[in-house]
Amino acid sequence: MRALLTAGLLTLPITTWAVNTEPAGFYAGVGVSQIDYSGKLPLSLDEKPDWTALELSGGYKHSPFVGVESRLGFAGSPELLYGGVYYRTESANDTAKTYLLLGFAGASIEGKAGDDVSLSGLSYGAGVGFPVGRNFNLNLEYRMLVDDSDADVNMGAFALSMDYRFSGFRAGASGAQASFTPATDAGFYAGLGVAQIELSEDESYEEDEFDDELDEELDDEDAEDGAPDLKWNAVELIGGYRYNSLATVEARFGVSDKDELLSFTYASLYYRPGVELSNVQLYGLLGYTSVHTKFEDEPDEETGEVDKESDTISSFSYGAGVNLLIGEQFGVGLEYRLLASDEGDGYSSDLNALAANVHYRF
Incomplete structure (x- = not known):
């Protein structure tokens, strides 16, 4: 690739x-x-x-x-x-x-x-x-x-x-201002989203960034074709600045629920180009995500101690979505993206997100 x-x-x-x-x-x-x-x-x-x-x-x-x-x-x-x-x-x-x-x-x-x-x-x-x-x-x-x-x-x-x-952006031949002009609705926006996030492993699943406790949980499920998939629900905060349809930057912060042993938070930064068709916008997302995972085992029956570990996974992230404008300031979006991926000797894993969101343009 x-x-x-x-x-x-x-x-x-x-x-x-x-x-x-x-x-x-x-x-x-x-x-x-x-x-x-x-x-x-x-x-x-x-x-x-x-x-x-x-x-x-x-x-x-x-x-x-x-x-x-x-x-x-x-x-x-x-x-x-x-x-x-x-x-x-x-x-x-x-x-x-x-x-x-x-x-x-x-x-x-x-x-x-x-x-x-x-x-x-x-x-x-x-x-x-x-x-x-x-x-x-x-x-x-x-x-x-x-x-x-x-x-x-x-x-x-x-x-x-x-x-x-440092020298600015202008036309090189004539010295005139470039025609890369802002849109009439250029400015900041903020939103809130929900996502279903799925962890998929390839068939050669081996020990990776998840700790031994999670490995044992997956092994107990006795999956025939590689490691089983895990799913979480997450809430996302969204903020960005739109200059025009080809120049938009966006930041995300998300928090997942806990699936027995594992929960995580993540932060993403994206370049978001789009194509507008009346009240519908098709857009892409290309950026970088850092995922901070938290592992918490059940309390030990004898000592009551809880084994806790954490790890961070960072990778490039990309996706695509469709956004429906409602009035001049509100929008509703649906998207799918690769949130993060990790590869090593004998394994690879992906976090994929199917998300819906609403946003408000200031």
């Missing part, structure tokens, strides 16, 4: 090289990256790492074909620190921008007994961004973070970020 996404992104700049609506200038950004480790595993690492990293970026754009950018990121378990310098080509019009990255990066991974792993090599990728207001851009990209052929290791990064252009 990521290879297909990369191939698709690589073709996008060809269609927009002739158009440029952003002036030269500096920019800075922040984002989150899901990083996968592939290749030979050093002796100083017990298992193949999988990180969710915080990443800072900064650069200067001189023209569509001339730009430089630097990145710095860090993550934990095991600790990871990486940085890179890139040559960046970028083309933008009134709706979106596409860009390519080519450079060099290095990474340091904390190993056992202070035996750290150092990697370095080529780094390259592609991305697409969407203007959010006058100076901000929401970006989605995939890149080969480090390709170290000597160590037979490569690390790929799937990233969601926001950057700020």
Whole structure:
């Protein structure tokens, strides 16, 4: 999937090289990256790492074909620190921008007994961004973070970020204001939703982010085809800002009920493009979700003690929905989305959400 996404992104700049609506200038950004480790595993690492990293970026754009950018990121378990310098080509019009990255990066991974792993090599990728207001851009990209052929290791990064252009957003050729104008109903909105969330495991179910107590509960159900599915009901708080149908950002916070041993809370940040047909809006959701799980076993019969554990799962999240406008300010929506996913050696699991919501536009 990521290879297909990369191939698709690589073709996008060809269609927009002739158009440029952003002036030269500096920019800075922040984002989150899901990083996968592939290749030979050093002796100083017990298992193949999988990180969710915080990443800072900064650069200067001189023209569509001339730009430089630097990145710095860090993550934990095991600790990871990486940085890179890139040559960046970028083309933008009134709706979106596409860009390519080519450079060099290095990474340091904390190993056992202070035996750290150092990697370095080529780094390259592609991305697409969407203007959010006058100076901000929401970006989605995939890149080969480090390709170290000597160590037979490569690390790929799937990233969601926001950057700020200090020079503003205007037409590059004439200097006039870009036609990326706000909608007549642009502004903030808030809502409340309910969701049914289902955990699905593949047939090669093994121990994963859920603790041993939950594993025993699932095993007792004696499912024939992999692990059984679990379901929860959740309540969601929704808030966002709509600039126009192609530039909307939205945040979610949800709380589930408790299914014997397990309950969870989650927070999501989405880019939400839409297509409006009279009073009906079709929309997509593309973003990132962090799920905080809580495990609570039944009290011990002898001591009365309760075994409690928690864990956090973070991944990219996406979905689609339909929204019906009621009057000028209210709307009712129905959607389906992949809330979060987790993969490892011998298992994969998905949290899928079917949700309904109401919202109010201020």
